[in-house]
Amino acid sequence: MTRILEVTNLTKSFGALTVAKDVSFDVAEGEVLGVIGPNGAGKTTLFGMLSGHITPSSGTVRFGGKDITTTPPHRRAQLGIGRTYQVPKPFGQMTVEQNLRVAATFAGQMDQRTADQWIGETLALTGLSAHAGALAGGLPLLVRKRHELARALAMRPRLLLIDEVAAGLTEEEVSAFITMVKSVRSLGIAVVWIEHVIRTMLTATDRLMVLADGQIVAVGSPEQVMALPETRRIYLGA
Amino acid sequence: MDLSNLSAIGAPPVTTNASKSAPWRIGALVLLAALVIVPLVVGTDSYIVHLLMTAFIFATLGHAWNLMAGYGGMLSVGQQVFIGIAGFSEAILIYYAAAPLVAVWIFAGLVPLAFAALLVAPMGIRWPLRRSWALVVFFCLVAGYEIAVTVKPELDIFGDNFTRRAFLLLFLFLGGLPLLRLRGAHFAIATWLIAESVATIFSGWPLAGAGGGMQVNADVDLLTLYYLALGLVAVVTLGIFLWMRSTFGLALMAVRDDEDAAASSGIDVMRIKMSIFLISAFVTGLAAGLYFMDAMIITPASGFSISWSSYVVFVVVAGGMGTVSGPLIGAIVFVVVDRILGQMSGQGQLVLGLMSIALMLLLPQGLAGLFGRSMRRRTHLIPFLRSPSISGEGQ
Amino acid sequence: MTTEDFYWALIDLANGLMTGATLGGYYALISVGLALTFGVMKLVNLSHGDWLIVAAYLAVVILGLYPVSPFWVLLPLVPMMFVIGYVLQRGLLNRVSTFAVERRGLSPIMAMMLPLLITFGISTVLSQALQLVFSTNAQTIRNDYSFSAIALSQDLSISTLRLGFLVLAAVLIGALALFIQRTHIGRAIRATSDDAEIAALMGMRTAHVYGVASGLSLMFAAFAGFMIGMSRSFQPFDGPPYLLTAFGVVVIGGLGSLGGCFLGGIVLGITQVLAGTYFGPAAQQLAGYLLILLVLAARPQGLFKR
Numbered sequence A: 001m002t003r004i005l006e007v008t009n010l011t012k013s014f015g016a017l018t019v020a021k022d023v024s025f026d027v028a029e030g031e032v033l034g035v036i037g038p039n040g041a042g043k044t045t046l047f048g049m050l051s052g053h054i055t056p057s058s059g060t061v062r063f064g065g066k067d068i069t070t071t072p073p074h075r076r077a078q079l080g081i082g083r084t085y086q087v088p089k090p091f092g093q094m095t096v097e098q099n100l101r102v103a104a105t106f107a108g109q110m111d112q113r114t115a116d117q118w119i120g121e122t123l124a125l126t127g128l129s130a131h132a133g134a135l136a137g138g139l140p141l142l143v144r145k146r147h148e149l150a151r152a153l154a155m156r157p158r159l160l161l162i163d164e165v166a167a168g169l170t171e172e173e174v175s176a177f178i179t180m181v182k183s184v185r186s187l188g189i190a191v192v193w194i195e196h197v198i199r200t201m202l203t204a205t206d207r208l209m210v211l212a213d214g215q216i217v218a219v220g221s222p223e224q225v226m227a228l229p230e231t232r233r234i235y236l237g238a
Numbered sequence B: 001m002d003l004s005n006l007s008a009i010g011a012p013p014v015t016t017n018a019s020k021s022a023p024w025r026i027g028a029l030v031l032l033a034a035l036v037i038v039p040l041v042v043g044t045d046s047y048i049v050h051l052l053m054t055a056f057i058f059a060t061l062g063h064a065w066n067l068m069a070g071y072g073g074m075l076s077v078g079q080q081v082f083i084g085i086a087g088f089s090e091a092i093l094i095y096y097a098a099a100p101l102v103a104v105w106i107f108a109g110l111v112p113l114a115f116a117a118l119l120v121a122p123m124g125i126r127w128p129l130r131r132s133w134a135l136v137v138f139f140c141l142v143a144g145y146e147i148a149v150t151v152k153p154e155l156d157i158f159g160d161n162f163t164r165r166a167f168l169l170l171f172l173f174l175g176g177l178p179l180l181r182l183r184g185a186h187f188a189i190a191t192w193l194i195a196e197s198v199a200t201i202f203s204g205w206p207l208a209g210a211g212g213g214m215q216v217n218a219d220v221d222l223l224t225l226y227y228l229a230l231g232l233v234a235v236v237t238l239g240i241f242l243w244m245r246s247t248f249g250l251a252l253m254a255v256r257d258d259e260d261a262a263a264s265s266g267i268d269v270m271r272i273k274m275s276i277f278l279i280s281a282f283v284t285g286l287a288a289g290l291y292f293m294d295a296m297i298i299t300p301a302s303g304f305s306i307s308w309s310s311y312v313v314f315v316v317v318a319g320g321m322g323t324v325s326g327p328l329i330g331a332i333v334f335v336v337v338d339r340i341l342g343q344m345s346g347q348g349q350l351v352l353g354l355m356s357i358a359l360m361l362l363l364p365q366g367l368a369g370l371f372g373r374s375m376r377r378r379t380h381l382i383p384f385l386r387s388p389s390i391s392g393e394g395q
Numbered sequence C: 001m002t003t004e005d006f007y008w009a010l011i012d013l014a015n016g017l018m019t020g021a022t023l024g025g026y027y028a029l030i031s032v033g034l035a036l037t038f039g040v041m042k043l044v045n046l047s048h049g050d051w052l053i054v055a056a057y058l059a060v061v062i063l064g065l066y067p068v069s070p071f072w073v074l075l076p077l078v079p080m081m082f083v084i085g086y087v088l089q090r091g092l093l094n095r096v097s098t099f100a101v102e103r104r105g106l107s108p109i110m111a112m113m114l115p116l117l118i119t120f121g122i123s124t125v126l127s128q129a130l131q132l133v134f135s136t137n138a139q140t141i142r143n144d145y146s147f148s149a150i151a152l153s154q155d156l157s158i159s160t161l162r163l164g165f166l167v168l169a170a171v172l173i174g175a176l177a178l179f180i181q182r183t184h185i186g187r188a189i190r191a192t193s194d195d196a197e198i199a200a201l202m203g204m205r206t207a208h209v210y211g212v213a214s215g216l217s218l219m220f221a222a223f224a225g226f227m228i229g230m231s232r233s234f235q236p237f238d239g240p241p242y243l244l245t246a247f248g249v250v251v252i253g254g255l256g257s258l259g260g261c262f263l264g265g266i267v268l269g270i271t272q273v274l275a276g277t278y279f280g281p282a283a284q285q286l287a288g289y290l291l292i293l294l295v296l297a298a299r300p301q302g303l304f305k306r
């Protein structure tokens, strides 16, 4: 399978604090890669470097075979990298439909007709059709998280970065998200999915990556990785 | 489409509805036609014509500020820098070159535009070039200036050494300043500082009257100014109205609501901010150009006064931030309060200040919000007085 | 260069550094109120400068009524300004705090803008009101210290007033720091500035705490205004430059930190005085503004933060 994302030796320091050390990994087309790790492991920072909001201290990011290490965020979005935020960042004064339209128009670069259709599909897939006309700023938490996912999907990305959607949700709501991620994958979109509550994501991921203190501790199939003593130490022993 | 409904802060832009738009279009055309005829009815030199012209100018200034603050979320209290620069450019061009009216007017818009371009240019250039850009600007300014002075000594506009250096230094700093990256109070204070710094320069610049000010002998009659101002405000209003309905309007609102998310959604945030900053400067310059042709005199104190910002804030806040009709409504209120009531009491600005505080408390959406949105909005008429405000009180 | 030239260059530099450093105390006092409201409630009070001028005018009025030695005026002035600050916050500014605005269903942009716009409006009102009452004539608090100086050597001297104010600033800011660390209300202020929502949940009366913070802010404005009146003349429209300077000091010193105000004040003071020494008096103000712009652009987190 071709690789859509190739990360090599990515390193980031904030002053004396190194948040990512020599991080290297690949994501294949259509693959779901789970990323887990304790608080402050550097997961969100890693996403920031993939989406272009944070400039790495060193290392490279390649997307679809192109070096995008210094490409600004909006260009990366146009290339097909969509991301959600751990703390949702809706366009609060716009409707849900308009939020999605922004992504479809500017990142997805769709014309009006295509956008209309795709926005409709995205709304249905994320179960937001009923909220299409609501102001995004006034949505309740669960809906807000779905909206965050929906907006990233609305640009029809090739790679979707999901940052902790399951935290604080009930069992049922989590399984609804897992279903959504599965349907996203069936559309041929590759996914990198950060999550804290690991069990929730195991069924939907092809591979799992463990990050601690800015370093990759383990990568492999979910069963393998979960069986490793390092993973257990981080998650159970700490 | 209902003009006043258009994307007030706090209300989503209403999706276009062709059948609803007709009465408004007709209304706007009738209003425009009436304003064209007014001078013929009341007499071309009438006080009313002058008041209306003032209203047009302030509505335009309001539009320009609203574009930045109301739509773009960039609160500037330094619009006076564009106003002062426009006025002085005009005065200088008239005094030294005796240029024709239209050229003078365009110049009054172009110079602030160029200044704004200088301010935002570093943002348009990718990181590695940022520092060198400041140096390039600096060397170009110094070299250009020195060559010009060598060829024609009387061009030495900076007089003594210090002012000259300070002037160039100022541009060096401003050229390297990532102004548009600042947000909230930092942006506001930065714009104010820039205005004050430029005002300091103009206070000592012999070419511009060395602080004593200059005359603006544009040799233009009131009627011409009236129609120019009317045309300007009409074009700007229509332009913003159309612009906000385009995809650009969508991008602008996304940037205002969340810059990071906007970038992640494929919007070039800096380009959007730069465009509105530049347009705001240009429009402000054009309006100020007309103002000073009418006022016929400009001093550093009048051109760069912070009062300009408080006027403009009043116009937009009274009318409604982030609405197309807001500055129009606000300018009428402004003229009534400041020019009519104010001239009777001599305390126009005090009243304006008090009114803007009251309006922000009682009616943060402005008068446009009151007219625009049926009865629903009216239930929020007195939002801040009714119940205690921050957490912890009265619970 | 002759030894004589060299000597005078040194004297110039020493005088500049010393004047600049003592000016630091002056600037610290001007800006500490702004730093306080910024630190506690993220409020940048754009009318801060005008309150300094109001305090200076009040001092002149009180001294006009009771012609005593000028320092006594602080006795009524300081509590008066505290009360004004408290009332202003409770009556007006609390109604546009981030919470209030968000609770009213207005957008976050409004939450960012309303406090700025309101305090900007207050600034206009204050300066216009001062002009209405006192006209635009320059005023000053008459005193015997304005011109006295302490001679350190034949060619080096230091203004008594400036030195006095440096000491005063150090004492007052130290006292404020102690107050915030040791007293009950001080701890409440700190808790609220860390996280107002949690503080409110823990039963702190946020509205009252904000009121006290604003009161303290204007209390320091009283000291600063008195100091301005003692050392130079002032007019109704002098507020904005003080605001800009104060904001600059707060930014240079690292937003909201009290000790930072001192450092920021000294850096700004030295920059201005040296610019004035070498480029003439016109450069003084401009150099200050440019320094602030530069710090805003390059190090918005302040010069002294890592």
Ligand SMILES: Nc1ncnc2c1ncn2[C@@H]1O[C@H](COP(=O)(O)OP(=O)(O)OP(=O)(O)O)[C@@H](O)[C@H]1O
Residues within 6 Å of the ligand: A014, A017, A019, A037, A038, A039, A040, A041, A042, A043, A044, A045, A046, A086
């Ligand atoms: N801009 C910044 N400046 C300084 N330190 C930062 C910055 N951003 C993040 N950090 C630090 O980097 C570390 C990693 O943060 P990051 O948000 O990437 O962790 P995370 O794995 O996403 O944690 P969580 O599970 O809590 O979301 C943390 O210690 C954080 O404090």
Ligand SMILES: [Mg+2]
Residues within 6 Å of the ligand: A043, A044, A045, A086
């Ligand atoms: Mg995180």
